[in-house]
Amino acid sequence: MDPTGSKLLVTAGEIVVEIMATQIGQTFLEPGPLVGPFPSGAPAIFIDQAARLGQACGMIAAVGDDDFGTLNVERLEASGVDVSAVARLPGVPTGTAFVRYAADGSRAFVFNIPLSASGHIATTPEATALLGRADHVHVMGSSLFSPAVIAVVEDAVRTVKARGGTVSFDPNIRREMLDSPGMREALSSVLASCDLFLPSGSELFLFTRAQDEEGAVAELLQRGVSTVVLKKGAEGAVHYDRAGRTAMPAFAVEEIDPTGAGDCFGAGFVSAWLRGAPPAECLQIANACGALAVGAKGPMAGTGTLAEVQAMIASAGGTGA
Amino acid sequence: MDPTGSKLLVTAGEIVVEIMATQIGQTFLEPGPLVGPFPSGAPAIFIDQAARLGQACGMIAAVGDDDFGTLNVERLEASGVDVSAVARLPGVPTGTAFVRYAADGSRAFVFNIPLSASGHIATTPEATALLGRADHVHVMGSSLFSPAVIAVVEDAVRTVKARGGTVSFDPNIRREMLDSPGMREALSSVLASCDLFLPSGSELFLFTRAQDEEGAVAELLQRGVSTVVLKKGAEGAVHYDRAGRTAMPAFAVEEIDPTGAGDCFGAGFVSAWLRGAPPAECLQIANACGALAVGAKGPMAGTGTLAEVQAMIASAGGTGA
Numbered sequence: 001m002d003p004t005g006s007k008l009l010v011t012a013g014e015i016v017v018e019i020m021a022t023q024i025g026q027t028f029l030e031p032g033p034l035v036g037p038f039p040s041g042a043p044a045i046f047i048d049q050a051a052r053l054g055q056a057c058g059m060i061a062a063v064g065d066d067d068f069g070t071l072n073v074e075r076l077e078a079s080g081v082d083v084s085a086v087a088r089l090p091g092v093p094t095g096t097a098f099v100r101y102a103a104d105g106s107r108a109f110v111f112n113i114p115l116s117a118s119g120h121i122a123t124t125p126e127a128t129a130l131l132g133r134a135d136h137v138h139v140m141g142s143s144l145f146s147p148a149v150i151a152v153v154e155d156a157v158r159t160v161k162a163r164g165g166t167v168s169f170d171p172n173i174r175r176e177m178l179d180s181p182g183m184r185e186a187l188s189s190v191l192a193s194c195d196l197f198l199p200s201g202s203e204l205f206l207f208t209r210a211q212d213e214e215g216a217v218a219e220l221l222q223r224g225v226s227t228v229v230l231k232k233g234a235e236g237a238v239h240y241d242r243a244g245r246t247a248m249p250a251f252a253v254e255e256i257d258p259t260g261a262g263d264c265f266g267a268g269f270v271s272a273w274l275r276g277a278p279p280a281e282c283l284q285i286a287n288a289c290g291a292l293a294v295g296a297k298g299p300m301a302g303t304g305t306l307a308e309v310q311a312m313i314a315s316a317g318g319t320g321a
Numbered sequence: 322m323d324p325t326g327s328k329l330l331v332t333a334g335e336i337v338v339e340i341m342a343t344q345i346g347q348t349f350l351e352p353g354p355l356v357g358p359f360p361s362g363a364p365a366i367f368i369d370q371a372a373r374l375g376q377a378c379g380m381i382a383a384v385g386d387d388d389f390g391t392l393n394v395e396r397l398e399a400s401g402v403d404v405s406a407v408a409r410l411p412g413v414p415t416g417t418a419f420v421r422y423a424a425d426g427s428r429a430f431v432f433n434i435p436l437s438a439s440g441h442i443a444t445t446p447e448a449t450a451l452l453g454r455a456d457h458v459h460v461m462g463s464s465l466f467s468p469a470v471i472a473v474v475e476d477a478v479r480t481v482k483a484r485g486g487t488v489s490f491d492p493n494i495r496r497e498m499l500d501s502p503g504m505r506e507a508l509s510s511v512l513a514s515c516d517l518f519l520p521s522g523s524e525l526f527l528f529t530r531a532q533d534e535e536g537a538v539a540e541l542l543q544r545g546v547s548t549v550v551l552k553k554g555a556e557g558a559v560h561y562d563r564a565g566r567t568a569m570p571a572f573a574v575e576e577i578d579p580t581g582a583g584d585c586f587g588a589g590f591v592s593a594w595l596r597g598a599p600p601a602e603c604l605q606i607a608n609a610c611g612a613l614a615v616g617a618k619g620p621m622a623g624t625g626t627l628a629e630v631q632a633m634i635a636s637a638g639g640t641g642a
Contacts, residue, residue, distance in 0.1 A: 019340065027388070028389065028392065029395070030392070031358060032356070033354065033355075034340065034355040035353070035354055036353075036355055037349055037419075038352050067431050068349065071350050071351065074350070093417075093432070096417065096433070110389055112417070115413060115436050116436075298352060
């Protein structure tokens with residue numbers, strides 16, 4: 001348990017630097033203007049956001065012994081994340097993600113993740129020590145890209161559940177990732193262990209027979225998930241549990257860069273949920289985190305502090321509308 | 322043998338994209354302006370330059386099945402390089418090199434090469450076919466970074482030497498690379514097989530007891546190297562063989578970007594040497610290639626065509642001075 005008495009939140013998964021093309025429609029087939037390296041990786045963005053809200057938290061991950069690893073570790077540490085279980089691996093590069101934007105707002109990537117340090121994470125003695133203090137594990141589906149990483153994540157889930165802790169799960173996947181070896185099975189396995197499920201849009205239906213919202217949610221609650229939070233981007237979010245349904249509109253903000261918004265939303269929700277806040281308050285904080293994230297360029301540029309989140313909620317009249 | 326009757330030049334080694342920081346003194350510890358991806362990799366720059374001079378040539382290499390691989394293969398193909406032995410490896414990233422520049426002109430890098438596609442090159446059936454037609458192999462010391470790659474290079478050298486072909490060798494290493502497993506031995510082995518040795522500055526002394534220029538050259542010629550070409554950057558180059566010494570001053574040009582200049586110099590020299598040009602002409606072409614390379618931003622941006630090289634030589638009065 002965390003000495004302050006608050007719960008300790010842990011995540012495990014990929015850390016990367018992100019390099020962004022600066023012009024809409026730019027390709028990676030010829031040189032052009034880029035900006036970076038930005039600290040990134042879905043679980044890293046999540047845990048950075050949680051830390052900046054004051055949540056006690058740590059991360060199990062690996063980076064290379066290079067500037068890109070230093071950049072990420074320094075960022076997480078500055079935000080207040082326990083980085084004792086972030087390994088630095090000599091001779092292995094820190095993961096990279098190059099992203100470019102099409103005129104329709106869609107993104108395309110060139111990744112180096114499975115063969116980067118992120119593909120070599122392990123349940124090290126430091127990770128075991130962190131998990132020994134953890135109350136909650138958050139899993140990003142994007143992290144389940146290789147058998148080695150799946151093993152670390154499943155081990156973390158098992159350890160924390162065995163001690164009476166809780167698990168949240170954000171599928172956070174692209175359709176083409178479902179074909180990675182073992183990924184579909186790993187997603188099912190994590191879903192079966194999770195208390196709090198945070199799908200975006202059609203991810204709700206990834207593992208349900210029902211293909212309508214109410215039906216899919218009923219099926220998930222039946223299977224033991226206690227809470228489903230459906231992320232709908234600019235249309236807000238909906239909370240479901242056995243007590244009922246709570247919908248919350250999104251804050252009206254200009255979208256500068258969507259990268260990381262879902263991760264920040266999740267961190268806001270999980271942090272509030274862990275201290276027992278009611279659904280409407282959890283959703284409001286989560287929506288504010290998502291809104292701050294889309295309003296800033298760079299994956300972690302928009303992770304807001306508690307004061308920034310509270311200011312956004314107050315400026316919108318406290319309703320999130 | 323090449324159907325045109327000219328000799329076929331082959332190299333083997335790393336292909337990468339290069340991402341450049343645009344501001345002097347920029348670090349990779351925070352986001353900043355970058356430009357890229359540029360096609361790069363020392364042997365790739367070398368072979369691109371050779372092709373643009375009209376030399377029949379091909380490369381044994383590997384890239385990922387990603388935009389960065391496409392970028393490189395398209396570039397080499399457009400320049401006239403035989404890319405039949407450049408493998409595209411699914412699930413493995415194309416190599417990357419991030420470079421930044423200090424105020425004193427020195428460079429610092431973040432590499433992903435040994436664990437990229439470049440670390441997975443192999444003597445494929447396509448490589449064997451290419452080597453079956455090759456008259457000359459050029460080796461970059463920078464390519465000897467792993468046992469797998471060393472095996473491919475040594476195999477190429479052996480195959481071509483066994484058929485009466487020739488070998489050129491540019492050490493092209495940074496001191497810290499000498500500690501890679503097997504690299505020092507591989508450099509010695511290639512040196513023992515090479516006809517044409519192209520060291521830069523103090524690389525001349527890497528494998529000699531003598532630590533003065535004349536003594537080191539004598540030692541190398543004694544050991545079976547037929548020609549030594551010492552690259553001295555802005556001070557030009559010196560050619561040594563059993564017949565004597567030929568020095569050639571560099572062309573006076575403003576240095577925009579030194580990356581690739583030594584590789585282009587080598588390609589100019591080797592191409593001229595393969596068609597039996599006399600030392601002074603080989604040096605002049607090599608110097609012109611080097612000068613064009615330092616005058617352009619981007620590793621392959623300055624690989625000149627035969628017409629551009631001839632124009633530079635003509636504009637300097639044909640003396641290279």
